[in-house]
Amino acid sequence: MRPDSAPQSTPTPQQSTRLADYRAPDWLVDSVALDFDLAPSATRIKARIIFHRNPERAGEGPADLVLDGRLLALVSAAVDGRPVEPELTREGLRLPAALLPGDRFTWTCETEIDPKANTALEGLYISKGMYCTQCEAEGFRKITFYPDRPDVMARFRVRIEADRATAPVLLANGNPTATGDLPADHSGDRHYAEWEDPHPKPAYLFALVAGDLVSHDDSLTTASGREVALKIYVRPGDEGKCAYAMDSLKRAMRWDEATHGREYDLDLFMIVAVDDFNMGAMENKGLNIFNSKYILASPETATDRDYALIEAIVAHEYFHNWTGNRITCRDWFQLCLKEGLTVFRDQQFSGDERGHAVTRIDDVKILRARQFREDQGPLAHPVRPEEYIEINNFYTATVYEKGAEVIGMLRTLVGPEGYRKALDLYFQRHDGQACTIEQFRQCFEDASGRDLSQFARWWSQAGTPRLTVEEDWQDGRYTLTLSQTTPPTPGQTDKLPLVIPVAVGLLGPNGDEVLPTQVLELTEAEQSFTFEGLGSRPIPSILRGFSAPVIVERQTPDAESAFLLAHDTDPFNRWEAGRGTAVRIALGLIDGTGDISGAWVEGMAAVLTDDSHDPAFRAMVLEVPGIDEISREIAGRGGLADPDAIHTALREMRQTLGNELSTHLTHLYESTKSDRPYSPDAASAGPRALKNRCLGLLAATGSADAFALAETQFRTADNMSDALPALTILVHEGAPVADALLEDFHARWQHDPLVIDKWLALQAAAPLPGTLARVEALTGHPSFDWKNPNKFRALIGVLAAANPVVFHRPDGAGYRFLADWLIRLDAVNPQTTARVAGTFETFRRYDTARQALMRAELERIAGVESLSKNTREMVERMLAG
Ligand code: PHE
Numbered sequence: 001m002r003p004d005s006a007p008q009s010t011p012t013p014q015q016s017t018r019l020a021d022y023r024a025p026d027w028l029v030d031s032v033a034l035d036f037d038l039a040p041s042a043t044r045i046k047a048r049i050i051f052h053r054n055p056e057r058a059g060e061g062p063a064d065l066v067l068d069g070r071l072l073a074l075v076s077a078a079v080d081g082r083p084v085e086p087e088l089t090r091e092g093l094r095l096p097a098a099l100l101p102g103d104r105f106t107w108t109c110e111t112e113i114d115p116k117a118n119t120a121l122e123g124l125y126i127s128k129g130m131y132c133t134q135c136e137a138e139g140f141r142k143i144t145f146y147p148d149r150p151d152v153m154a155r156f157r158v159r160i161e162a163d164r165a166t167a168p169v170l171l172a173n174g175n176p177t178a179t180g181d182l183p184a185d186h187s188g189d190r191h192y193a194e195w196e197d198p199h200p201k202p203a204y205l206f207a208l209v210a211g212d213l214v215s216h217d218d219s220l221t222t223a224s225g226r227e228v229a230l231k232i233y234v235r236p237g238d239e240g241k242c243a244y245a246m247d248s249l250k251r252a253m254r255w256d257e258a259t260h261g262r263e264y265d266l267d268l269f270m271i272v273a274v275d276d277f278n279m280g281a282m283e284n285k286g287l288n289i290f291n292s293k294y295i296l297a298s299p300e301t302a303t304d305r306d307y308a309l310i311e312a313i314v315a316h317e318y319f320h321n322w323t324g325n326r327i328t329c330r331d332w333f334q335l336c337l338k339e340g341l342t343v344f345r346d347q348q349f350s351g352d353e354r355g356h357a358v359t360r361i362d363d364v365k366i367l368r369a370r371q372f373r374e375d376q377g378p379l380a381h382p383v384r385p386e387e388y389i390e391i392n393n394f395y396t397a398t399v400y401e402k403g404a405e406v407i408g409m410l411r412t413l414v415g416p417e418g419y420r421k422a423l424d425l426y427f428q429r430h431d432g433q434a435c436t437i438e439q440f441r442q443c444f445e446d447a448s449g450r451d452l453s454q455f456a457r458w459w460s461q462a463g464t465p466r467l468t469v470e471e472d473w474q475d476g477r478y479t480l481t482l483s484q485t486t487p488p489t490p491g492q493t494d495k496l497p498l499v500i501p502v503a504v505g506l507l508g509p510n511g512d513e514v515l516p517t518q519v520l521e522l523t524e525a526e527q528s529f530t531f532e533g534l535g536s537r538p539i540p541s542i543l544r545g546f547s548a549p550v551i552v553e554r555q556t557p558d559a560e561s562a563f564l565l566a567h568d569t570d571p572f573n574r575w576e577a578g579r580g581t582a583v584r585i586a587l588g589l590i591d592g593t594g595d596i597s598g599a600w601v602e603g604m605a606a607v608l609t610d611d612s613h614d615p616a617f618r619a620m621v622l623e624v625p626g627i628d629e630i631s632r633e634i635a636g637r638g639g640l641a642d643p644d645a646i647h648t649a650l651r652e653m654r655q656t657l658g659n660e661l662s663t664h665l666t667h668l669y670e671s672t673k674s675d676r677p678y679s680p681d682a683a684s685a686g687p688r689a690l691k692n693r694c695l696g697l698l699a700a701t702g703s704a705d706a707f708a709l710a711e712t713q714f715r716t717a718d719n720m721s722d723a724l725p726a727l728t729i730l731v732h733e734g735a736p737v738a739d740a741l742l743e744d745f746h747a748r749w750q751h752d753p754l755v756i757d758k759w760l761a762l763q764a765a766a767p768l769p770g771t772l773a774r775v776e777a778l779t780g781h782p783s784f785d786w787k788n789p790n791k792f793r794a795l796i797g798v799l800a801a802a803n804p805v806v807f808h809r810p811d812g813a814g815y816r817f818l819a820d821w822l823i824r825l826d827a828v829n830p831q832t833t834a835r836v837a838g839t840f841e842t843f844r845r846y847d848t849a850r851q852a853l854m855r856a857e858l859e860r861i862a863g864v865e866s867l868s869k870n871t872r873e874m875v876e877r878m879l880a881g
């Protein structure tokens with residue numbers, strides 16, 4: 001009985017799932033017991049599942065038992081001990097109601113799977129000899145037949161049997177209940193472990209790990225005095241690189257207690273780091289599984305940015321224990337219920353740990369680069385989508401990052417106390433349930449007394465709203481008129497007004513704040529707000545802290561931007577003022593209507609030399625925008641982007657700063673250098689970021705002195721945060737020593753996969769004519785392994801997403817290269833292929849010749865008959881949109 005052998009070869013049409021078609025499950029699960037007999041190519045799983053009829057649906061009469069299952073060999077099945085032969089389909093199995101004994105029964109079955117052949121990395125697979133699982137969103141069905149949907153929650157017991165030699169450590173969710181030896185068989189000594197998870201959970205949170213692992217241990221006493229054992233499991237040799245992840249975990253646990261009153265709920269919390277993983281990390285109950293990139297760090301191998309990401313992602317997965325696991329999603333359309341909320345929580349945590357201004361600027365940069373990009377292209381969709389073909393394609397910037405913005409706006413509207421009250425109500429009312437956005441919203445309505453029906457459009461309406469601002473000043477009255485429009489997106493032509501919280505402050509001509517931040521609630525298409533009693537015409541600071549995910553369309557006069565950069569009391573808007581000016585200068589250079597103004601250079605000099613500012617903030621202000629950001633601006637104004645012209649303009653801007661500010665930059669570079677031992681905290685990382693920004697601007701001029709500084713920094717660095725930027729600068733500026741240093745670097749780090757990823761990525765990102773040939777050569781390098789998602793992304797993903805000049809080569813060679821590799825990877829790992837394919841989403845931004853070349857590649861991919869449903873959905877949406 002192999003359901004996959006015959007039917008799988010006949011192509012089925014793309015079937016979509018719709019929110020409107022949601023039906024509660026016919027059968028619910030009381031408990032699940034799973035026995036795993038682990039072997040690399042033939043793992044056997046015995047499942048014993050107690051089903052009962054969903055009382056909600058019982059009135060509808062008898063119901064068939066329909067279970068999901070993919071690529072499973074069914075060995076045997078029985079109901080209440082009597083063997084049955086269910087009807088097997090491509091998607092699972094069906095047992096007619098007539099064969100079911102009543103409203104409650106025990107289903108047992110045995111399946112066989114091949115973890116070694118599982119290159120898609122969904123379900124049970126092997127990474128560097130270690131068994132591990134990934135079940136979100138629909139991976140559990142590749143382990144056993146099951147109602148694999150988040151609204152079916154059950155208690156799980158797990159027994160694992162494996163070779164002691166290759167898998168001395170056996171882990172699953174919850175608490176360990178037994179371990180022991182088994183009689184040796186032909187393959188050697190076997191042993192077993194049993195685990196029990198007392199918390200009912202959906203199958204997507206199931207996890208199992210077995211392998212040769214060592215743990216870095218710690219513990220934490222919760223606010224109520226319970227002792228929790230904390231363990232981070234890694235491969236032998238990596239145990240020295242877990243301290244920062246552990247420290248982050250403990251700070252996150254404390255933070256959730258202090259800010260949300262949420263404690264951990266088991267006696268053991270485990271994290272496992274694996275090298276082959278499609279995403280960043282996974283919040284499996286009590287047993288988080290991480291991409292090793294977001295756990296392992298040492299000063300020599302990880303950068304400041306890596307440390308910050310480790311902290312944020314460890315916190316994110318931990319925070320899911322309440323927002324995601326205790327309260328989960330009713331169906332996958334509600335994904336933002338756990339993801340938007342949990343991203344918002346990890347952003348708040350990072351802000352508390354590292355400073356709110358710089359954290360916010362970073363978050364907004366990511367939001368604009370990924371989510372605004374998505375919202376303005378063919379893949380635009382609401383925070384809560386209404387339809388999908390492959391749910392894995394909807395783990396997007398819109399669901400995550402815009403989903404977090406929606407939570408942030410709610411908090412702004414109801415205030416911090418109202419927010420805490422609403423979340424308390426949510427935890428109390430829905431603990432143990434699988435919920436919808438409506439239920440979440442109801443908690444906010446009940447706690448705050450506010451009607452949020454119009455606000456709810458943020459979850460259902462796609463697209464980035466445009467905000468326009470008109471000013472009026474008469475007889476001491478200042479009036480701001482705000483209006484909003486949201487452009488059409490695929491499948492949504494008519495847009496309704498949203499509730500937009502616009503945080504505004506007013507500054508007097510001397511820079512004093514004459515009106516501290518106020519939140520204006522824009523609910524109509526157009527609305528005016530009047531401020532009385534002002535002595536002189538104020539300068540407005542609009543959308544402070546980026547209080548809503550919108551695009552402000554306002555031709556801010558240059559003098560006003562310069563004033564705000566110098567005086568705004570809101571740090572976000574200070575940064576924004578500098579950024580806006582830089583974007584305008586770039587656009588002027590590109591279309592030949594403007595020049596690099598002395599005022600901009602002076603403004604930058606003022607920030608550079610102003611020691612009263614946080615160094616991290618100064619480093620951010622001094623950053624010249626990237627090519628992709630300018631392309632988006634051009635496309636947003638109805639133009640077509642030419643990456644080469646943009647590159648030339650941005651380069652000129654960096655060179656001008658480097659030349660005109662060289663004395664300041666050199667001085668600041670020297671004075672920010674530090675002899676103190678490396679420490680990853682924000683206070684030490686800020687000066688390093690500023691120092692490296694100075695170095696980058698100096699090197700942009702191509703000066704031999706600057707190259708010498710960078711080379712010395714690289715050669716003397718005792719940490720990766722100094723070494724990597726120096727090497728990147730030398731390679732990207734085409735310094736003569738670059739190749740020799742790249743070789744040294746490889747020789748030193750070839751044993752460390754995460755450092756090799758950096759080595760690949762920095763070469764793939766070089767905006768140089770020889771890059772494509774070099775990357776092609778690297779695909780054959782022994783250090784490259786295209787089946788490992790981190791490596792594929794580091795080389796091929798970075799070329800496509802972070803190197804616009806080379807990817808958009810006018811001859812189309814960059815597009816062809818990407819398409820060739822996507823076609824190749826798709827047969828092996830559809831999920832990662834579909835994500836990387838998303839880099840084509842912006843193809844309509846560019847000149848017609850490039851558009852045609854990209855379209856041809858998308859069509860070539862679509863023409864592959866055996867293409868996965870993941871990649872096919874992405875490619876077809878891009879071509880259609
Ligand atoms: N749920 C994970 C997170 O955001 C992401 C993920 C999705 C991981 C699907 C793996 C597969 O924390």
Ligand code: ZN
Pocket residue numbers: 316320338339342
């Ligand atoms: Zn998440």
